[in-house]
Amino acid sequence: MTTTFLAASDIAEQFGLELPKLIAQVIIFLVVFYVLKTKAFGPILAMLEQRRQRIADGESKLEKIAKDLAEAEKNAQAIVDKANADANRLIKEAGDSAKSLAEKRQQEAIQEATQILAKAREVAQLEHEQLMAQLKSQFGRMVSEATSRVTGKVLNTDDQARINQETTAQVSL
Numbered sequence: 509m510t511t512t513f514l515a516a517s518d519i520a521e522q523f524g525l526e527l528p529k530l531i532a533q534v535i536i537f538l539v540v541f542y543v544l545k546t547k548a549f550g551p552i553l554a555m556l557e558q559r560r561q562r563i564a565d566g567e568s569k570l571e572k573i574a575k576d577l578a579e580a581e582k583n584a585q586a587i588v589d590k591a592n593a594d595a596n597r598l599i600k601e602a603g604d605s606a607k608s609l610a611e612k613r614q615q616e617a618i619q620e621a622t623q624i625l626a627k628a629r630e631v632a633q634l635e636h637e638q639l640m641a642q643l644k645s646q647f648g649r650m651v652s653e654a655t656s657r658v659t660g661k662v663l664n665t666d667d668q669a670r671i672n673q674e675t676t677a678q679v680s681l
Contacts, residue, residue, distance in 0.1 A: 566654050573650045584639045591632035595625050
């Protein structure tokens, strides 16, 4: 055992290794490591985790927006289908009543049914356009909110208006 210790001592002496300096360097390294871990790496890792969480939240909100958009499109299609069904029902009723009337009344009923159909289509188109405008506005607002949350920047009204306008221009339904 003593020969091993002497051999290790000779090797350490040959390389200029001094035990007190080595211990001091190990202690300094541990102190620096502790300070960096608690004062630098800890807060940085916490900040990175917060950013990762905000990005994940933003992605989930975008998925929700996409689902809401699909649902709104489905609702708009249902409204259009209902309006078409109502228009078709009105046309059928007008046709049935026209058969029972004289030739003169029959022509008037057909004209009236055509006007009702045109009005129903206009109403359906107006409702569809209003729904789409409302949907684009809400989608722009949600994109503005998601953008402000993802970037962490409070958007001023000009930024919000620009994002809403760009989103509305890009969303083609």
